[in-house]
Amino acid sequence: MKICHVNLASGYHGGENQTLQLIKQQAALGYELTVVANPKSPFVAAVRALPCRVVLANHYFAAHAASVTADCDLVHVHEGRAIYWALIQKLRHGVPYIVTRRIDNPLKKKWLANIAYRKASAVVGLSRDIVAKIQHAYPQLSPYKIPSSPVTYPIDETEVNDIRSRFKHRFLVIHAANMLQHKGFDVTIAAAKALQEQNANVHFALLGDGKAREQLETLAAGLTNVTFCGKQSNMGSWFAAADLQVHPSYTEGLGSVILEGLNSGLPVIASRTGGIPDIIDDHVSGLLIEPGDSQGLATAIMTVQANPQLRETLCAGAQQKLTSFRIEHTAELYQKIYQEVKSSL
Structure with missing residues (x-):
């Protein structure tokens, strides 16, 4: 297969990591x-x-030469603005495209977005929630559901030992995400406040940075069981050093960092919102709390800490759950869509 992937994001977050993961798998399979x-x-x-040809474009109006996609079977779009790039390329050069939507926000039915979604040969959502939102906005579409896949990070044992020494004799709970309002760091801090006197052995390491950090630091003032560690480039070591991961988001398209934590062997507590229940079956592959329920989070943390058998059960359930999220499986699902689009031309 000959595929053109498009991601025009200026930063690098979970979506870009997932796009890269698929590209790596397809390159290994011999895609051009x-x-x-x-x-x-x-x-x-x-x-x-x-082994890819890279074309630079800082806007969806850029890089629309026929030669960019001349030999491609289709274009695969991975980020919001990129859908307009694919639409223009199709209108100018006739190349079909598919769209992967990763966020669970309701779709804004602007005139250009309407055209772009109608012209797509296929639309994919990462979760049942995203698929439902696509169908609500565009009832004529029949979107596919293909989830993200867990990324495996390298582990540096020296770093692992350093982290464990830093939080020695503590049950280490990590919350890793961009520090944005919807990621629920305020819920984690409220849970830490509830546990500071109830359970002195629990310590929270907040891994991330962002525009909400200053407000969150103010919220956590006076807490001795919370450490702001900033954005980390060594997540494999943090996953290996931690005892538990929490992710109490208010909204979440799927939760790639949850997949990464589970894949690393960590038990995870997360909120019942967006695509998270696609990953976590409550008390089977993790624990679920209601969005915003800091006391529920605190109680769940104490339950996991006090019950090693529960931790083992959840981790075993997570490994079973992850079989349908592996990149080998999701890449095969995409290949079937590619072939359907190609055969329909």
Whole structure:
């Protein structure tokens, strides 16, 4: 197959990591790949290390030469603005495209978005929740559901030992995400406040940065069981060093960092929202709380801490659950869509 992937994000977050994961798998399978990417993003350096042709575009109006997709079977769009790039390329050069939608926000039915979704040969949502939102906005579509896949990070044993020494004799709970309002760091801090006197052995390491950090630091003032560690580039070591991961988001498209934690062997407590229940079956592959329920989070943390057998059960259930999320499986699902689109032309 000859595929052109498009991701025009200027930063590098979970969506870009997932796009890269699929590209790596397809390259290993022998696909001929073109990648259109924003030169401002670290994503460019990552794809340049792979056997791909890289085309730079900092806007969806850029890089619309026929030669970019001349030999491609289709374009695969991975980020919001990129759908307009694919639409323009189709209108100018007749190349079909499919869209993967990763966020669970309601779709804004602007006139250009309406055209872009109607012209797509296929639309994919990462979760049941995203698929439902696509169908609500565009009843004429029949979107597919293909989830993200867990990324495996390297582990540095020296770093693991350093982290464990830093939080020695503590049950280490990590919350890793961009520090944005919807990621629920305020819920984690409220749970820490509830546990500070009830359970002195629990310590929270908040891994991330963002525009909400200053407000969150103010919220956590006076707490001795919370450490703001900033954004980390060594998540494999943190996953290996921690005892538990929490992710009490208010909204979540799917939760790739949850997949990464589960894949690393951590038990996870997360909120029952968005695509998270696609990953976590309550008391089977993790624990679920209601969004915003800090006391429920605190109680769940104490339950997991006090019950090693429960931790083992949840981790075993998570490994079973992850079989349908592995990149080998999700890449095969995408291949079937590619083939359907190609055969329909």
